[in-house]
Amino acid sequence: MLYVLLVIVMRLMGKRQIGQLQPFELVITIIIAELSVVPMSNTGIPLTNGIIGILVLLAAEIFISLLVLNSERVRALICGTPTILINNGRLIAEAMQRLRVNLHDLLEQLRGKEYPNVSDIAYAILENNGTLSVIPKADVVPPSARDLGRAVIQPLFPVTLIVDGNVNLYNLKLAGIAMDALIAQAKLRQIPDLRDVFFAQMTTQGQIDWHLRGEGDG
Amino acid sequence: MHKWSGWLLILVIMAVITTGGILSQRYLDRSADELISQLERVQQAVEQKDWMTSEAGFALLDQHWSRVHNNWALFTDHLELDNLELSLIRLQKLIETRDEVNARVETGEAMDMIRHIPERERLTWRNIF
Numbered sequence: 058m059l060y061v062l063l064v065i066v067m068r069l070m071g072k073r074q075i076g077q078l079q080p081f082e083l084v085i086t087i088i089i090a091e092l093s094v095v096p097m098s099n100t101g102i103p104l105t106n107g108i109i110g111i112l113v114l115l116a117a118e119i120f121i122s123l124l125v126l127n128s129e130r131v132r133a134l135i136c137g138t139p140t141i142l143i144n145n146g147r148l149i150a151e152a153m154q155r156l157r158v159n160l161h162d163l164l165e166q167l168r169g170k171e172y173p174n175v176s177d178i179a180y181a182i183l184e185n186n187g188t189l190s191v192i193p194k195a196d197v198v199p200p201s202a203r204d205l206g207r208a209v210i211q212p213l214f215p216v217t218l219i220v221d222g223n224v225n226l227y228n229l230k231l232a233g234i235a236m237d238a239l240i241a242q243a244k245l246r247q248i249p250d251l252r253d254v255f256f257a258q259m260t261t262q263g264q265i266d267w268h269l270r271g272e273g274d275g
Numbered sequence: 276m277h278k279w280s281g282w283l284l285i286l287v288i289m290a291v292i293t294t295g296g297i298l299s300q301r302y303l304d305r306s307a308d309e310l311i312s313q314l315e316r317v318q319q320a321v322e323q324k325d326w327m328t329s330e331a332g333f334a335l336l337d338q339h340w341s342r343v344h345n346n347w348a349l350f351t352d353h354l355e356l357d358n359l360e361l362s363l364i365r366l367q368k369l370i371e372t373r374d375e376v377n378a379r380v381e382t383g384e385a386m387d388m389i390r391h392i393p394e395r396e397r398l399t400w401r402n403i404f
Contacts, residue, residue: 069284101353109292116288119281 059093059107066115071122079125079136079185085118136185143181146194156183167191212261219257222270232259243267296398299350303393306343310389313339317366318382321375329370329378337363351392359388 066089070082078086089111096107125132140152142163153160163181166189172178180192202209216232218225218239229239243251246267256268313336320329340363347356362385369378395402 101357103348103350103353105350109295112288112292116285119285123281123285 058104059097059111062108062111063089063093066111069115070118081121081135082118085114089114139185139190140183141180142183142189143175143178145180146176146178148175158183163189210262213259213263215261216259217256218259218265219251219254221256222252222254224251234259234265239265300393300396300398302346303351303396306347307389307393310336310339310343311386314382314386314389317370318379318386321370321378321382324373324375326370326373333367333370337367347392351396355388355392355395359385359392362388 070086092107092110092114096102096104121135125135140156142149142152142156142158148160148163152158153163164175167173167175167178167181170189170191172191172193177194177197178191179194180190182190182192184190216228218228218232218234224236224239226236229236240251242265243249243254248254248267248269253270254267255270255272258266260266313332317329317332317336320326320332340360344356344360362381366378366381366385369381
C-alpha cells in the first residue's frame with residue numbers, strides 16, 4: 058500500500074532525476090523515503106502515520122514548486138541563483154571559495170565535458186541543482202550548418218509505429234500514416250505480415266525504419 | 276501538472292487530512308470517555324466489593340474494548356494499545372480472584388492509559404515539539 062502511494066507521489070512530484078533536483082525537492086524526497094520506511098520496519102506504528110506525513114510533504118512540495126514558478130524572488134530564495142565560475146577564460150576564485158568548489162573538482166568536471174583548457178571556456182556556470190554548464194568560446198566550437206551556410210531540413214518528431222508486432226494506432230495517426238499505407242510500405246520491404254516486425258519507427262527524416270524479428274540476432 | 280490542478284491537489288490533501296484529523300480525534304475522545312465511564316462503574320463496584328456487578332461491568336467493557344481496539348489501531352501507536360490490553364487482562368484476573376486493592380490500582384492505571392491515547396494524538400504545542 059505504501060509502495061503504491063510512493064509511486065503515485067513520485068509521479069505527482071514530477072519527472073526529474075535525483076541529480077537534477079532542486080535543494081528543496083531533494084530534502085522532501087529524502088524525508089518521504091524515511092517516512093515510508095518507519096511504518097514498514099516497525100509494525101507497532103500505524104500506516105496512517107506514514108501516509109499522512111507523505112501526503113503533507115507532497116502538498117508542501119507542490120506548494121513550493123508553484124511559488125517558485127510564480128515568483129522569481131521566491132525562486133532565488135529557495136533554489137538560489139546560478140553562479141559564474143569561469144568568465145571569459147578566467148577563473149573566479151572568490152565565487153569558487155564562496156561556493157566551496159575545489160579547483161581540482163572543477164577541472165575534473167571540465168575534462169569530463171571535453172574542455173581540457175580553461176582558456177577555451179567563455180563561461181562555466183554552477184547551476185542550482187549542482188550541475189556545471191559550460192559555454193565554450195566561439196573559436197573552439199565546431200562549425201554548425203548555419204555557420205557553413207548549408208540548407209538543412211528541420212527534423213520531424215520521431216514516432217514509434219510498431220513494437221513487438223503490435224501497431225500503435227495512436228502513434229500511426231500522430232504520424233499521419235494510414236494503416237493501408239503502412240502495410241503497403243511493409244510489402245515494398247518484402248514484409249508480408251506486420252507481426253514479423255519487431256520495431257518500426259518513423260524517423261526524424263520522415264522515413265520508416267524497419268527492424269524485423271530476429272534480424273540482429275547472431 | 277497545470278497550475279490550477281496543483282493548487283486543487285494541495286487543497287484536497289489538506290482538506291482530507293484536516294477533516295480526517297478532526298473526525299479521528301472526536302472518535303478517540305468519545306470512545307475514550309465511554310471506556311473510562313465503564314471503568315469507573317467497574318471501579319465503584321470493586322470498591323464496594325460487589326464482585327458480581329464488577330464482573331458484569333467488566334464483560335461490557337471488554338466487549339466495547341474489542342470494537343474500539345481495531346479502530347484505534349488505525350491511527351494510534353500499537354504499543355500503547357498492547358499495554359492497555361495487558362492492563363485490562365490483569366484487571367479481569369484481579370476481579371476474578373477478588374483482589375480489591377490491586378484491582379483498584381489496575382483500574383486507575385487503565386483509566387490513565389486510556390486518557391493518554393487521545394491526548395497523545397491531539398494537535399497541541401507539547402505534541403508538536
